[in-house]
Amino acid sequence: MSVSLVLIIVMGVLFACGVYAMLERSLTRVLIGFLLLGNATNLLLLIVMGRPGIAPFFGAAASPDEMSDPLPQALTLTAIVITFAISAFLLALIYRSWQLGQADTVEDDEADRAIRERTADVDETIDEEIEIEDEDDDATTDFVGLNTAPITVVGSRDFTRLRDDAPVDRPAEPRDRGGDDS
Numbered sequence: 001m002s003v004s005l006v007l008i009i010v011m012g013v014l015f016a017c018g019v020y021a022m023l024e025r026s027l028t029r030v031l032i033g034f035l036l037l038g039n040a041t042n043l044l045l046l047i048v049m050g051r052p053g054i055a056p057f058f059g060a061a062a063s064p065d066e067m068s069d070p071l072p073q074a075l076t077l078t079a080i081v082i083t084f085a086i087s088a089f090l091l092a093l094i095y096r097s098w099q100l101g102q103a104d105t106v107e108d109d110e111a112d113r114a115i116r117e118r119t120a121d122v123d124e125t126i127d128e129e130i131e132i133e134d135e136d137d138d139a140t141t142d143f144v145g146l147n148t149a150p151i152t153v154v155g156s157r158d159f160t161r162l163r164d165d166a167p168v169d170r171p172a173e174p175r176d177r178g179g180d181d182s
Contacts, residue, residue, distance in 0.1 A: 004047075007047050014043065019033065021033030026104055026106075034086060035087060038087075042080065046076065
């Protein structure tokens with residue numbers, strides 16, 4: 001089986017262009033990048049499929065070596081459907097963004113601006129805090145005490161009307177059969 005070098009180069013270029021386009025702020029370019037990635041994935045599956053053969057039906061070929069592998073074909077169809085669905089969703093996002101702001105670019109919010117404006121000394125302070133926390137790391141979890149535990153186990157002893165009839169692993173307690181204990 002020989003794989004065409006041209007197909008591998010085209011697939012690599014499609015992956016590279018798709019990733020580059022998805023890193024942009026414009027939702028339209030993100031959509032184009034996603035479509036390029038979907039086509040590159042389909043091309044990858046086509047390359048993986050190998051030499052085309054006879055359709056994989058029972059009795060269509062004398063030996064299984066003459067048949068083509070049906071798994072890459074099924075994966076390609078699945079990739080096409082997923083690409084179509086996500087593309088429709090991105091188109092809806094682009095349309096709604098254009099309706100609201102007459103632009104399809106994603107703007108920075110307050111958290112993005114605060115992270116960008118953070119200086120180097122703040123980063124050093126955070127690193128020092130992390131080093132101090134690592135020195136006193138005796139406990140395996142933050143939820144050590146009963147007062148700070150996020151989950152409280154409720155049993156039949158906590159509520160009078162709660163009937164706890166779940167199976168347990170401990171041995172059953174001996175029951176009083178109401179007879180003579182002589």
